[in-house]
Amino acid sequence: MRTPIAYFLLLAGLLFAMGTVGVLVNRNALRIFMAVELQLNAVNLTLVAFARMHNDLTGQVLAFFSMVVAAAEVVVGLAIIVSIYRRRRSVDVDDVREMRW
């Protein structure tokens, strides 16, 4: 018997909620970044789960695709964070607000 889809969705929802809270409560850019990754993976999980349910590989392909994009994004994002750290010796996102207005 297959694992019911609801389990996957529950887990994914849990992961997404953790990610969301992580984004909202953290001030450290790195931690926010990790939380975002958590959200992304939650979505990937739902994609794979639905793909399995419908016996359609498209969802899996999409998940791979999103992982690749996420990897690229991590590269850029981390590079930015590192360069911000180099300049300011801090990665507190509340301090970085020059670009407003």
Place this chain on the structure above:
Amino acid sequence: MVETLTSHDASVLWVIPTLPLAISMLNLFVGKRLGRWAGVLATMAVAASFAVAVASVADLLSRPAGERLASQHLFDWISVGGFRVGADLRLDGLSAMMILVITGIGALIHLYSIGYMAHDERRGRFFAYLNLFVFFMLMLVLGANYLVLYLGWEGVGLCSFLLIGFWSDKLTNAEAAKKAFITTRIGDTLMLVGLATLVFKFGTLDFVPIFGAAPTVLTKDAATVIALLLFAGAIGKSAQLPLQVWLPDAMAGPTPVSALIHAATMVTAGVYLVIRSHVLFEISGVALTVVLVIGVATALFAATCAIAQVDIKRVLAYSTISQLGYMFIAVGMRAYAVAMFFLVAHAFYKALMFLGAGSVIHGMHGEQDMRQMGGLRKVMPVTFVTFAIGALAQAGIPPLAGFFAKDALLEVAQHTGRTAVYGLGTLAAFLTAFYLGRMLILTFFGKPRSDAAEHAHESSPLIWIPLAILAAGVAFAGVLELNPEGKLTSLLDPLLGALHDAGGLPFATLAEIAVAVAVVALAITWWIYGSGRIDPNAFRARMEPMATAAQHGWYVDRAYDVVFVQPAKALARMTGEVLDAKVIDGAVNGVAGLVQRAAAGGRLIQTGFVRTYALVLFLGAVLVLGYIGVRV
């Protein structure tokens, strides 16, 4: 009166204006290198024009009276959708008289200018402008349609501007130049509207079809409108009331310029225009009356101003305005031939007097105030004699040219039953003789009243030879014209029609009255200014404040300044600096400002806290998903 002349082609007409134009361009670009030759070349160009003009006129005269019209089509100037204006020239009796005056007197004045401007280092440019003026003036009178006429009309205005302001480092000269151009342009604008009306009514600006069709096409009212609009142009150019203010100031130009432009030729263009368009004026009738009234008013007004002047050139300027008024009187009475004769005679004696005045000013080292002169007849004999001939001619002493002109005019007035015109004309004649006598005596008689007057010297032959030639012309032209078959006036007959004579006092009686008036006036001036029995200064003091008012042209200038110029300037400032900058541009900037302020408010939402953005993003997602959930 429909023109019935048959026309023939003339292939040399274009040469007449082109010669001065070519030399003008030469002088304009390489005049500096030509040195003395600039003036010689310029004079030769005009003299050559004169020769061609004489030949052309002779050719014209050799034809039967009904065929005295030569025309030449050079090229199409404007040609748009059935509306065509050619660069067309035409020579008939009227333009023949004009071109002879322009090139003949013009050549003499050019000759005079060689001596007069000998020490001016910009003389190349001076002669370039002077020749250019001759070109435009010839175009004005040779044009076969109103647009070529208008070309010349504006062109002479341009040259007048350039030459009045020739010594432009003095700001008053530049002011005078600008004033002359703008004042005349007010008239020109109305004239332009007149041309537009002509196009509207006739679809053409050519003289022949317009005058041919005018009696059938134009109603009396339409003719009045057109005629008055054209006359407005004439008022501006010929310095008639109420646009007379520019001419006295125009004396700021070099004296030969005053002689050529502001006495002999350009200012008479208005008279030419009205005579040229007499068909339109006659259909209207009212327009002729307006011309007459303005003429009388101007003749009297300017004569009173001339009496009180102290600057010798300003006397002549007001005198010119007054004499132009006379010409318009003649035109207004439909005595076109008299007006033309007056014009020619005036061109001679006024050019003569201006050049004489120039000689005096030259001899006085630039002094123009008659109060500083006196006794010059001994040191400047030639100038004195020629100047006196001019003055006596204008005053109406026979047998000089001016006498016949003025007498013919007053005769027409009397014989056509215009007693008021006759009376006022005679009064103006009295004033004319008075101011001329005053000028003559103050300048040449009595004792020298300044060092300059004591050390004055006669001018060089280059200057007095033209004076002598002009004086001879003044002395004999009138006599020649006595002949009723006088060639030049007979030129005009087929063109203008003969005059209806209602009869009146016999010619001899009128002539005696006229001479008596002139002689009495001259005698009075001698008594006041020359006899030494009366102190002229005390006399003037007794006439205050009228004398000062007359000297300032009865303050018309100042009144215009207060009533028109200053309010107009204020209005322009209001429009430019308040209406445009504050209201219209203000509205534009206001809209821009509004957008900017809205944006300024909007951007405050961007706090810069990444986590706030994330929260909003999250809430937004929840809202959208919630909405979808509810809908499903």
Place this chain on the structure above:
Amino acid sequence: MSGHVLSAVIFLPLLGVLGLVIGGRQITDAGARWITLLVTLVTFSVSLAMLGRFTAADPGYQLIEQASWVPGIGLQYLIGVDGISLWLVLLTTFLFPISVLASWTVTANVRRYMVAMLVLETAVLGSFLALDLILFFIFFEAILVPMYLLIGGWGGERRVHAALKFFLYTMAGSAFLLVAIIFLYAKAGGGTFDVRTLADTAATLPLATARWLFLGFLVAFAVKVPLFPLHTWLPDAHTEAPTAASVLLAGVLLKVGAYGLIRFNMALFPEASKHFATPIMVLAAIGIVYGAVCAISQRDVKRLVAYSSVSHLGFVVLGLFAFTQQAVSGSVLQMVNHGLATGALFLLVGMLYERTHTRQLDEMGGLASVMPWLLGFFLFAVFASAGLPGLNSFVGEFLVIIGTFAISHWLGVAASIAVVLSAIYLLWSYQRVAYGAVRDEHRGLADVSAREVVVLAPVLALLLVFGVYPKMLTSAIDPATARVIEHVAPDHPTTVVTGVEVADEGSRG
């Protein structure tokens, strides 16, 4: 290239841009100047070849080039020339080498400056030649960018403000244009942006729709012309722009607006053109007088010339909407003549500024005695601009006046008032520049250089040539404008009575 002469005219300048960009830093300033001058001169000679192939008597579009571009929406690369655009194209290709030569004194970022100039030339020429609405729109908008850069990059003290105002103001107008184009395409397009086809299909639109669309087009072009009261960007832009940009702005850019009115508004919406003719003519007449009055009160000589442009362009719009042959042809003529006369004025003002470093009339004076030739040229241009007969502006203005007078006496009279006013502001400004006492710091200023004579001479010569023999232009303009009038107002009194008829009548009567 035999069949592609128009494309060659449009894109030759872009080729020059390519060269300047590829060459990069290796190109010296002098090199950039000479390359650009060469390119603009070649463009001019190619446009002369275009003139050679043009048939003046043919009222329609000629030398058409057509290629599908985006087939899905019927977008085409469609260009052609007629008697109206012909002279505007030649005016453009003529003024560009002059402007480049006048820009010899620009020393900052020469290469970029020249790139902007060349891009501008392509954009302007494209606007005049495009017969596809979207293609036109692209070129029309493309004008803004290089002009913005020229004003903002090489302008005067308040250049940023002026450039931004210019850009936003005209852009705002264009927004209406784009919307109107798309709406027109959707409602009556028949799957094409070809103006020739649209001119027929737009006739099927409901009246109200056509009138709204007309207004959409009108706003864009009225800002560009500029028509009173949408003119206030012009004085700012002119004042701050570098000399060459001023010359081109007055010389050709404003003409794009007037050209748009005749090419698109009238061709596409003939009924609406007639419907709105009176208010537009009234605005134009107000603009003629208003611009002149504003010019009188200016102290900055460039602003003064800018306001005179408002006045002169009023003549153009007035004439266009009078729909008489004389007025419309006069308008087109006036477009060319104003480009030359005002172009000359801006060139001269620029030369004065380079010497005196001021644009304030009060701070000049007496310059005629210091630089007689330069001021002599200036006076020549002043009188050309003031409409002296025999010089070029007179002919167009006179035709507009008589053509308008046939429709409305009062509008004709109002336009005539400008004759006096222009004399006042031009002569007054000339007097303040040229006459009076010289300021000490202006003594010893150099008169025109050989380069400047080369810049001025062709323009000034044309002022005279087109004043004496305007038929050169009108013989090609006339058939094209007759076609426009025929299209818009076939029942209109297109010509005043011809002289010959009157003469016959006279001899009979």
